[in-house]
Amino acid sequence: MxxxxxxxxxxxxxxxxxxxxxxxxxxxxxxxxxxxxxxxMPPTEVGVIVAQPQSIEQTVELSGRTSAYQISEVRPQTSGVILKRLFTEGSFVREGQPLYEIDAGINRANADSAKAALARQQANLNALQVKANRYRQLIGINAVSKQEYDDLAAQVKLAEADVAASQAALKSAQIDLGYSTVRSPISGQSGRSTVTAGALVTANQANALVTIQQLDPIYVDINQSSTELLRLRQQLSQGSIDRSNNTKVRLKLEDGTNYPVEGNLAFSDASVNPDTGTITLRAVFSNPNHLLLPGMFANAQIVQGIIPNAILVPQAAITRTPTGQAMAMIVNAKGAVEPRPVTTSGAQGQNWIITQGLQTGDKIIVDGIAKVKPEQQVVTKPYQPAAAPQDQPTTGTKQANAAQPAPEAKMPEQKSTSHA
Incomplete structure (x- = not known):
């Protein structure tokens, strides 16, 4: 046992x-x-967009500066002493408005002298014409010789020429008298006057009395590289873009705000600047409130044309090969990833403009492109852009509220430590 x-x-x-x-x-x-x-593992989930061709504006953003539509440097056309200034500096003046008054004593005397000389020549002509009419009657009865009549007719012709010369001299004197009042040749904004009453001025002097600038409309001079211009012309010749309408120009001011009025491209220089390799473009903008002043810096966005059948793709969806070829990842009908080379033609905001390589209905991977490789099976979902910036403060507030209990829990320990 x-x-x-x-x-x-x-x-x-x-x-x-x-x-x-x-x-x-x-x-x-x-x-x-x-x-x-x-x-x-289960197939990777990716966010995709569906390719939808559309007509897209091809734009280019270039820097430029504003310049006045018209500039007139007012100079005197007669000599004399300035008696008074007839406008307020910096004010808007109309075409033909008096700006300065020059002492007209000498010009008025010259005009009076020319008028008297004309009267004398006209009186001499009248006397000769009366005598010629009398000789015409006497030659019919052989009371005077034909030679005497011919000599008198020649004197009448000379007197008529003298009258014409005196009329021209009087007109010139009257023009000089009119120049005694200096008028604005254009309508625009006046600048600072360089002379005051009592200043002696001379005809056609080098220094301008005042400068008048027309600011409505106003020009914006833009510099475009010759390379971009050549590419644009090639696209136009190939028909890849449409430029049937006037070229529109949008403007962004120095403070980052957008100018509310669109402008039109009015001029393109015929030669390239050899120092900078650029061509000057000139756009004209309406400027009724004189918000734009000459010399201001601005960024001009030029609508060069309309690209038909183009596709907008977020920039995150396009990668580049070592050779620079743009690539997009497509989800084919079998649910597999397929790389596709594409051709870009500039950008619009945060999107690339794709002109070749994509077809209508192609599913382009945007979200999760870094997690996939060719021929990999994936599950698609509609791509959702990132949350708007205004949502960030709310998220931050929730995080701050969630973090608040931690310091409160430590407060009693800190107090007990201090009492100890």
Whole structure:
């Protein structure tokens, strides 16, 4: 009986060890199955957009400066002393408005002298014409010789020429007299006057009395590289863009705001500046409130034409090969990733303008493009752009509120430490 009791614990231990070994052996196949299941991951989920061709404006943004539509440097056309200034500096003046009054004493005297000379010549002509009429009657009865009549007719012709010369001299004197009042040749904004009453001025002097600038409309001079111009002309010749309408220009001011009125491209220089390699373009803008002043810096966005059947793709969806080729990742009909070379033609905001390589209905991967590779099976979902910036403060507030209990929990410990 004692020997049976001694063998019982040994048999129990052996049975337990055997069961543990069996259990351990039974777990190995399950772990292998779990590992195989772990290796077979579900398809990656990616956000896609569907290619939809549309007509897109091709724009280019260039820097430029404003310049006045018309500039007139007013100079005197007669000599004399300035008697008074007839306008307010910086005010708007109309075409023909008097600006300065020059002492007209000498010019008035010259005009009077020319008028008297004309009267004398006209009187001489009248006397000769009366005598010629009398000789014409006498020659019919041979009372005077034909030679005498011919000499008198020649004197009448000379007197008529003298009258014409006197009339021209009087007109010139009257013009000089009119120049005694200096008038604005154009309508525009007046600048600072360089002379005051009492100043002596001379005809056609080098220094302008005042400068008048027409600011409505106003020009914006823009510099475009010759390379961009050549590319644009090639696209026009190939028919890849349409430029049937007038070229529109949008303007961004120095402070970053957009000018509310669109302008039109009015002029393109015929030569390239050899120093900068650029061509000057000139756009004209309406400027009724004189918000634009000459010399201001501005960024001009020029609508060069309309690209038909182009596709807008977010810039995050386009990658570049080492050779610079633009590539897009497409999800084909089998749900697999397919690389597709594309051709870009500039950018519009945060999107590339794609002109070749994509077809209507193609699913272009935008979100998750870094996690996929060619021929990989994926699951698609509509691409959702990132949250708008105005949502960020709300998120930040929630995070701050969530973080507030932590400092409050530590406050009693800090107080108890200070009391200790």
């Amino acid at each position: 004692m020997s049976a009791k001694l063998w019982a614990p040994a048999l129990t231990a052996c049975a337990l060890a055997t069961s543990i070994a069996l259990v351990g052996c039974s777990k190995d196949p399950k772990q292998a199955q779990q590992g195989a299941a772990a290796q077979k």
